[in-house]
Amino acid sequence: MEPGDTASQPQGGAHDLSCRACVVGGGPAGMMLGLLLARAGIDVIVLEKHADFLRDFRGDTIHPSTLEALHDLGFLDEFLRLPHQEAQELAAVIGDTRVPIADFSHLPTHAKFIAFMPQWDFLNFLARKAAAYPTFRLLMSTEADGLITEGGRIAGVRAKTKDGGLMIRADLTFGADGRHSLVRAEAGFAPIEIGAPMDVLWFKLSRRADDPNETFGRLESGQMLVLINRGEHWQCGYVIAKGSADALKAEGIEALRARIKALAPFMSDRLAELASVDDARLLSVAIDRLPLWHRPGLLCIGDCAHAMSPVGGVGINLAIQDAIAAANLLSVPLLSQPRPPDDCLARVQARREFPAKATQKMQAFIQSRVISQVLSGKKLTPPLFLRLFIIWPLLRRLPARLIGLGVRPERVRSPQA
Numbered sequence: 299m300e301p302g303d304t305a306s307q308p309q310g311g312a313h314d315l316s317c318r319a320c321v322v323g324g325g326p327a328g329m330m331l332g333l334l335l336a337r338a339g340i341d342v343i344v345l346e347k348h349a350d351f352l353r354d355f356r357g358d359t360i361h362p363s364t365l366e367a368l369h370d371l372g373f374l375d376e377f378l379r380l381p382h383q384e385a386q387e388l389a390a391v392i393g394d395t396r397v398p399i400a401d402f403s404h405l406p407t408h409a410k411f412i413a414f415m416p417q418w419d420f421l422n423f424l425a426r427k428a429a430a431y432p433t434f435r436l437l438m439s440t441e442a443d444g445l446i447t448e449g450g451r452i453a454g455v456r457a458k459t460k461d462g463g464l465m466i467r468a469d470l471t472f473g474a475d476g477r478h479s480l481v482r483a484e485a486g487f488a489p490i491e492i493g494a495p496m497d498v499l500w501f502k503l504s505r506r507a508d509d510p511n512e513t514f515g516r517l518e519s520g521q522m523l524v525l526i527n528r529g530e531h532w533q534c535g536y537v538i539a540k541g542s543a544d545a546l547k548a549e550g551i552e553a554l555r556a557r558i559k560a561l562a563p564f565m566s567d568r569l570a571e572l573a574s575v576d577d578a579r580l581l582s583v584a585i586d587r588l589p590l591w592h593r594p595g596l597l598c599i600g601d602c603a604h605a606m607s608p609v610g611g612v613g614i615n616l617a618i619q620d621a622i623a624a625a626n627l628l629s630v631p632l633l634s635q636p637r638p639p640d641d642c643l644a645r646v647q648a649r650r651e652f653p654a655k656a657t658q659k660m661q662a663f664i665q666s667r668v669i670s671q672v673l674s675g676k677k678l679t680p681p682l683f684l685r686l687f688i689i690w691p692l693l694r695r696l697p698a699r700l701i702g703l704g705v706r707p708e709r710v711r712s713p714q715a
């Protein structure tokens with residue numbers, strides 16, 4: 299034992315486990331990584347603190363690059379048989395002007411659209427596929443509550459289950475436990491905070507046959523509403539100034555309904571479905587990034603390494619891309635060496651840090667050039683760079699690439715056992 303070692307702390311129970319790779323968090327990043335490592339024949343345990351994947355809305359967008367990864371895995375056709383909606387184009391209505399922003403129909407991918415599907419259906423699908431590999435173990439209702447440290451190296455996690463404590467020893471541990479990550483805090487990592495001027499209130503309203511058929515954002519002076527067409531309902535995101543949710547909720551439900559009616563008059567016949575202000579769930583928007591994603595024995599990916607703004611709806615996509623890159627770069631070392639050398643972990647950060655940084659920069663640009671302007675209540679006209687999308691359709695392919703594929707799209711190259 300060395301100073302700081304935690305392995306012999308009396309946290310373990312009768313069911314202590316060991317594995318090659320332990321992934322903390324069964325979100326998009328953790329489930330995709332677990333699946334890919336198991337597919338390569340690596341003994342992997344994924345821990346998820348919840349009992350199932352059924353949670354509040356937290357993003358339903360499956361982007362073309364994620365669909366392409368499913369194609370690489372041979373799962374795309376089966377996946378697209380699950381109920382979903384498809385959007386080939388994204389648009390914004392700014393004042394009276396409709397601006398088509400992204401046209402996915404020319405992407406060099408098999409699926410040239412964003413698929414909207416409840417995140418739990420997506421995660422259940424990944425869990426089902428991963429379960430087909432004998433080296434995959436998914437422990438639900440298992441919450442990591444500490445890291446095991448041995449000789450200055452992370453050697454696994456401590457966790458709590460309904461039956462007591464558990465020690466899971468691993469040659470490599472992954473933090474994929476999201477934006478409020480315990481792993482990154484326990485590892486001593488502090489994120490760089492990048493501000494966001496807004497928060498979002500998310501709620502659902504039913505959709506009628508004669509409603510608009512697209513997914514779009516409605517921007518009026520002082521207000522903004524994102525409407526995601528989910529077939530039978532609209533997933534609505536009402537964008538508000540950062541920290542203003544309590545004041546807005548204190549105005550009461552009639553005031554909130556009036557704001558939504560002003561932005562989407564076609565919804566006035568169903569605003570009673572919003573029974574109380576508490577039906578609108580607050581997403582406190584954060585953008586942050588870890589300067590260092592790894593230390594010996596540990597790598598952070600997804601929101602744990604970089605929480606994204608909802609601009610462009612790219613958080614799930616980036617999390618999946620991190621998982622693919624990690625599996626591509628770490629599967630062979632995990633298969634061939636007792637402990638994957640730490641420079642392999644640095645290579646994952648080196649590959650994925652630029653896409654995360656560049657995407658956050660673009661999100662910060664949209665936040666300051668468009669969203670802050672809207673929320674400030676100034677008279678609204680589309681900025682020049684957006685007006686160009688109206689007159690030059692070819693330009694719409696650029697945001698389609700950035701949103702649909704991301705800055706550095708990853709293809710599945712990890713081995714299959």
Ligand SMILES: Cc1cc2nc3c(=O)[nH]c(=O)nc-3n(C[C@H](O)[C@H](O)[C@H](O)COP(=O)(O)OP(=O)(O)OC[C@H]3O[C@@H](n4cnc5c(N)ncnc54)[C@H](O)[C@@H]3O)c2cc1C
Pocket residue numbers: 322323324325326327328345346347348355356357358359440441442443474475476477479480500580581599600601602606608610611612613614615617
């Ligand atoms: C309201 C809302 C709306 C969003 N909308 C979109 C959108 O439209 N499009 C988009 O791309 N992104 C969206 N996002 C962001 C998106 O959800 C995240 O970027 C994405 O889910 C990140 O994936 P992840 O796997 O890194 O982390 P997460 O999805 O956060 O997954 C982390 C997982 O770890 C589990 N966990 C946490 N702590 C522990 C622990 N100690 N032990 C075990 N398990 C633990 C959690 O339960 C969770 O399942 C939205 C987020 C929110 C909150």
